[in-house]
Amino acid sequence: MVNRNDVAHRAGVSVAVVSYVLNDGPRPVSDTSRQKVLRAIEELDYRPNRVASALRSRRTWSIGLVVPDNSNPFFAQLAHAIEDDAFSRGYSLLLGNASGDRAREQNYLETFQDRRVDGLIVVSNRPSAELARNYDAAVPLVVVSDHSVAGLPSVSTVKADNSGGARNATEHLVRHGHRRIACLLGPRDSAPAIERHAGWKQALGDAGLDAAADLVRWTTFTRSAGHLSAVDLLSGANPPSAVFAATDHQAFGVLRAAADLGLRVPDDVAVIGFDGIAEADYSVPRLATVKQPVTDIAARAVELLLRDRRDTVGVHEVFPLTLLARGSCGCPDPRSTSSGQTVAATAVG
Structure with a gap:
């Protein structure tokens, strides 16, 4: 088996220099010597013993x-x-x-x-x-x-910025003329859900609107939960005209619920999600969402x-975060080229 001595001999350097290159320290190595060692490693097809290295350096990489x-x-x-x-x-x-x-x-x-x-x-x-x-x-x-x-x-x-993102999404729905905006959330002990609820509530309060308890659903961050909650909300006696969902996953459930109830999005109910996952660009209409910089x-x-x-x-x-305004919230849907690339999406900070 090829070992560090072989690499050092081929590169014309000491075994210590080979070790410094492999472990990225603790002492610096000149670019010339580093390149010699890397070239020797490639020529000899040397594979370091990672277990032994971990024991020596106390690092497992x-x-x-x-x-x-x-x-x-x-x-x-x-x-x-x-x-x-x-x-x-x-x-x-x-x-x-x-x-x-x-x-x-x-x-x-x-x-x-x-x-x-x-x-x-x-x-x-x-x-x-x-x-x-x-x-x-x-x-x-x-x-x-x-x-x-x-x-x-x-x-x-x-x-x-969970609170800020939820606030921006809700404010955007208010600017579209919505006055009764529902909020789908995760579990009650979830920090992101609590913060997104606070942002939704603040936006409604700033607009002089009622953040009524009957507009809120604490559930799980799943499509099925979004679907069940939306069916319950949208089939009630006083349904919301818009829904802010704490995740895109839940928002897809809302889109399905609207279709099941014969409602048009965004004409009968507008929808905005949260996360900005890639799938949001492929729903019909495209899902408006608050995009996280993953x-x-x-x-x-x-x-x-x-x-x-x-x-x-x-x-x-x-x-x-960035609010991507798309068809599901009432903004123009971006077009796609024949290759499937989005041509023009509206981004609102």
């Missing part, structure tokens, strides 16, 4: 990611973006799907920590105080979607996870 439900297109998109960014930095990603089960989420946390991953990213809709009870502070942690990580001052958080959120989460471990104070960042 792996990151654990736990998501609430990877069947949800938004979480699948976010996981893919995190994996891409981690891979570009030389890290492998271990994915755990909690499937909405808190015990399962805890199990993944413990399993990844036992495997000594170099860091954990947890995308969680539950109160993050529960994370503190299952977390080993020796493993860096970044939480996506919540900013209140109680008892964990060193933990960084990354999230979208790539930026993913890159920042990985960056914060891998920052200098001597930084003991957590960083908390909120990303602004």
